[in-house]
Amino acid sequence: MARKQSPARLVVALSVAAVLVIFLVYTSLASGTPLVQPSQLPKQHGSVSLAGVVLRPHGNARSTQGLRFGLRDFAGKTTVNVVYHGSVPDLFKAGRRVVVDGTLKNGVFVARPDTLVTKCPSKYQPKKG
Amino acid sequence: MTAAVVIAAVLAVALVLAVALPFLREPEPADDRLVALDARAQRRLALAEERDRALAALKELELDHRTGKVSDADYRAEVGELRRQAATSLRALGERAEAARDRNGDVPQLRQRDP
Amino acid sequence: MAPLGRAALALTLGLAAYALVAGAYAAWRGRRRLALSARNALVAAFGTTLLASLILLGALLRHDFSFVYVAEHTSRQLGTAYRFSAFWGGQEGSLLLWLLVLTGYAAAAVLLNRRSAPDLVAWVVPVLGGLAAFFAFVLVFVATPFATQQAPPDGAGLNPSLQNPYMLAHPPLLYLGYVGLAVPWAFGMGALLARRADERWIVATRRWTLLAWTALGVGQLLGSHWAYVEVGWGGFFAWDPVENAALMPWLAATAFLHSVMVQEKRGMLKVWNVILVSLAFWLSLFGTFLTRSGVVNSIHSFAQSSIGGWFLGAIAVTAAFSLLLILTRLELLRTETKLESLVSREVTFLYNNLLLVALALTILWGVTSPIVTELLNGVPTNKHQGYYDFFLRIFGLPLLFLMGVAPLLAWRRASWRSVRASFAIPAAVAVAVGLVLVALGEGGSLLGLLAYTLSAFVLASIGYEFVRGTAARRALGEPSWLRAFGSLVARNRRRYGGYVVHAAIVLLALGIAGSGVSGTERGRLLQPGESMRVAGYTLTYLDQTVSQRPNVTELRVNVAVSRGGHRIGTLHPGKNAYLAEQQTSNEMAIRHDVASLGDLAVIADQINQTGSRAVYLKALAKPLINLIWIAGFVFVLGSAITLWPDAREQRRLADRYDEALAPVAS
Numbered sequence: 001m002a003r004k005q006s007p008a009r010l011v012v013a014l015s016v017a018a019v020l021v022i023f024l025v026y027t028s029l030a031s032g033t034p035l036v037q038p039s040q041l042p043k044q045h046g047s048v049s050l051a052g053v054v055l056r057p058h059g060n061a062r063s064t065q066g067l068r069f070g071l072r073d074f075a076g077k078t079t080v081n082v083v084y085h086g087s088v089p090d091l092f093k094a095g096r097r098v099v100v101d102g103t104l105k106n107g108v109f110v111a112r113p114d115t116l117v118t119k120c121p122s123k124y125q126p127k128k129g
Numbered sequence: 130m131t132a133a134v135v136i137a138a139v140l141a142v143a144l145v146l147a148v149a150l151p152f153l154r155e156p157e158p159a160d161d162r163l164v165a166l167d168a169r170a171q172r173r174l175a176l177a178e179e180r181d182r183a184l185a186a187l188k189e190l191e192l193d194h195r196t197g198k199v200s201d202a203d204y205r206a207e208v209g210e211l212r213r214q215a216a217t218s219l220r221a222l223g224e225r226a227e228a229a230r231d232r233n234g235d236v237p238q239l240r241q242r243d244p
Numbered sequence: 245m246a247p248l249g250r251a252a253l254a255l256t257l258g259l260a261a262y263a264l265v266a267g268a269y270a271a272w273r274g275r276r277r278l279a280l281s282a283r284n285a286l287v288a289a290f291g292t293t294l295l296a297s298l299i300l301l302g303a304l305l306r307h308d309f310s311f312v313y314v315a316e317h318t319s320r321q322l323g324t325a326y327r328f329s330a331f332w333g334g335q336e337g338s339l340l341l342w343l344l345v346l347t348g349y350a351a352a353a354v355l356l357n358r359r360s361a362p363d364l365v366a367w368v369v370p371v372l373g374g375l376a377a378f379f380a381f382v383l384v385f386v387a388t389p390f391a392t393q394q395a396p397p398d399g400a401g402l403n404p405s406l407q408n409p410y411m412l413a414h415p416p417l418l419y420l421g422y423v424g425l426a427v428p429w430a431f432g433m434g435a436l437l438a439r440r441a442d443e444r445w446i447v448a449t450r451r452w453t454l455l456a457w458t459a460l461g462v463g464q465l466l467g468s469h470w471a472y473v474e475v476g477w478g479g480f481f482a483w484d485p486v487e488n489a490a491l492m493p494w495l496a497a498t499a500f501l502h503s504v505m506v507q508e509k510r511g512m513l514k515v516w517n518v519i520l521v522s523l524a525f526w527l528s529l530f531g532t533f534l535t536r537s538g539v540v541n542s543i544h545s546f547a548q549s550s551i552g553g554w555f556l557g558a559i560a561v562t563a564a565f566s567l568l569l570i571l572t573r574l575e576l577l578r579t580e581t582k583l584e585s586l587v588s589r590e591v592t593f594l595y596n597n598l599l600l601v602a603l604a605l606t607i608l609w610g611v612t613s614p615i616v617t618e619l620l621n622g623v624p625t626n627k628h629q630g631y632y633d634f635f636l637r638i639f640g641l642p643l644l645f646l647m648g649v650a651p652l653l654a655w656r657r658a659s660w661r662s663v664r665a666s667f668a669i670p671a672a673v674a675v676a677v678g679l680v681l682v683a684l685g686e687g688g689s690l691l692g693l694l695a696y697t698l699s700a701f702v703l704a705s706i707g708y709e710f711v712r713g714t715a716a717r718r719a720l721g722e723p724s725w726l727r728a729f730g731s732l733v734a735r736n737r738r739r740y741g742g743y744v745v746h747a748a749i750v751l752l753a754l755g756i757a758g759s760g761v762s763g764t765e766r767g768r769l770l771q772p773g774e775s776m777r778v779a780g781y782t783l784t785y786l787d788q789t790v791s792q793r794p795n796v797t798e799l800r801v802n803v804a805v806s807r808g809g810h811r812i813g814t815l816h817p818g819k820n821a822y823l824a825e826q827q828t829s830n831e832m833a834i835r836h837d838v839a840s841l842g843d844l845a846v847i848a849d850q851i852n853q854t855g856s857r858a859v860y861l862k863a864l865a866k867p868l869i870n871l872i873w874i875a876g877f878v879f880v881l882g883s884a885i886t887l888w889p890d891a892r893e894q895r896r897l898a899d900r901y902d903e904a905l906a907p908v909a910s
Contacts, residue, residue, distance in 0.1 A: 008583035008591055019602050026634060032625040035614065040623060049626060062769060062850050062860045087849050090819060090828040133248040144255060147288045148262065151280035163274040165363045166440065166904065174442045174904035181900060182511060186655065196712040199654060200662050
């Protein structure tokens, strides 16, 4: 008994194509934020996520002046000054590795508020200092 | 540390025994072939699955009809075809299969089944 | 004892390798006794792994700091429960737990199925043996838990943020889930290797998959609750790579669970099913790899270790093996049955597969794109929250819709007549809810409104199903509504259990939508006596208190909470300073509001203990958020109903396979 071929498969295949198109369009328009360390900053334009080791923090993140600290490469000497406003995670202190979003303006990294994030001490390695 | 050595030794012996057990139990087996499904058995299994699917579909149709998901008209339209499919599968499997299912009391088209 | 531990693991490696090699040869050549021998080896591997685990556990409980692992993860003052949980607190221990669960599951699976599916089991043994051999290899040669040293006086202790009950439950549940997915995968591969096109492998592993999937789901919810309550930033999920690592296999497993129903009812989607089970397991393995190597930048950020390379190899081999096997057996899996109508339950399941896989793959891309961009541009590029939110909505909302629609459609083809009739009431409820929400002023967010109305639609269609079913049983003669309801569920456990699980997912969606879309956040610097307002609450900063405990200084800000002019309570957000570990933790204060099923969460972001004693408070109102945790309980209930054994069904299935194996009577 011959059955009329249902358009179901065609419709489903078109849906798959539609999903792919949505995906490609979205990712080309809104591509993520590069994650860099201070030494890589000069090559970047626009908003980046900056990762580094905290040096000499001073100031108050909730005051108009903001929290100021230096951020140094994990394994290098390049340091950049950061100005930050917003919440400060409890694990934040000098010597910690942190990531913060923002843009480099006139040699100072101006952070986007509330984007400061610390890396938890590693669960899978002996704690180092 | 002698406790550890003893445990290790006992363990080693036990493991060798466990692994060799099938050979020790039957040094000269009549038949060392692994049970496998030949083509005929596979076909029978495929038919059995078809039969079960048809019977389950019938049962589900009854349930759906009773709960109102399938209207009387749709039920009448579907049930004939499903019964035919079930009957075909059962016939293909032979009387033996039907007898076995009768024993378990599981024949939807002969008796009203509760949802 | 440590050398014995090492020896036990080495024996596990040997046994698993034997199970792989001998088992594969025996299955290929059809040698019964050798297959049996390989199976015994796999089961024995559980025994030796158990021994190794007990040795490590003993060392942890005994404070045996000559074990490097014990010294690194415990200390003399650590309570018994956390010495126990330190088993999985570190790299080597957690790998051992993986192996323990794997060999345990493997032993159970092959023993339970040894009589009913011997040809399948013959191939499952080498597959699981190979997997176990990999983990044992890593544990013996790359990351051993049994390294020894000159015992120091005390250990390094456990990070205080890990010292809570969640640490006892969250990782083991996740592992039961991750590893559990290996069993259906092994059976699927076994079926292909044995050249079987029937659904025996699915029938054999249905409960395994359900259990693993439930464990994975509950484990994730626990992790989210942990993040919400303990980490204290007011959120519960951040699309962190480690969180995604658990979500992706769960999504693939959800697709698999549904897709196998189509194979069961219609004999279709066989290729989909082997692909889905392989994808689910592969994502689980990939997730394990993600959380152990520093490959992807993550807030959990586990350190770089040599494990990464080995795991990458295992992932590549597993993927290649599964793909090759499926490709070479493709002919076997072809079916005659075609899709008959666009309006049928099969099509909704197919879309279900597509959407879930699409979501899982977009998350996968989000997780791996930093690696890819780093390889291409020299700099990794992370996807932000917006990326994940977008795809969650665009795939999640249709999925929500499908959850409501699928039960209303019949298999094969549904006539428009019956579809219209079934849709009418749930759709009407949904529209009514939507209108009420707009009238109440919640129409601000279109997406929120859509989520709420779709949720109402699904809940209404589920409720409708229960009502119709109970009414039908009443009509059959059940004495009371309660008995009718009970017998309805008891006789159709998978269907109605499934509905309960769907209800749980809807509650989850409502909780996520409500706390996100309808939530409010306010932050203010307050002097003592000053107040701030958020979502109808008035918070007044009273004073600070400090309490000193053995290792902890607890600093708390006392905040009076009022609503509508009446004082309804006091909250005490603050910070804990841990002396030995030189760390502070944020202690968020939460007040549950029964009416809105929501929370008022207050964080003492900044506390000045001197001078003005001003305090920066962040207050978050999160309506409906408790639905998320309630959903967890409903989820487990639904799963339990579905899992409940049905004796008649078991017998029916047993008969089916016995008949096939028995010789035909002449």
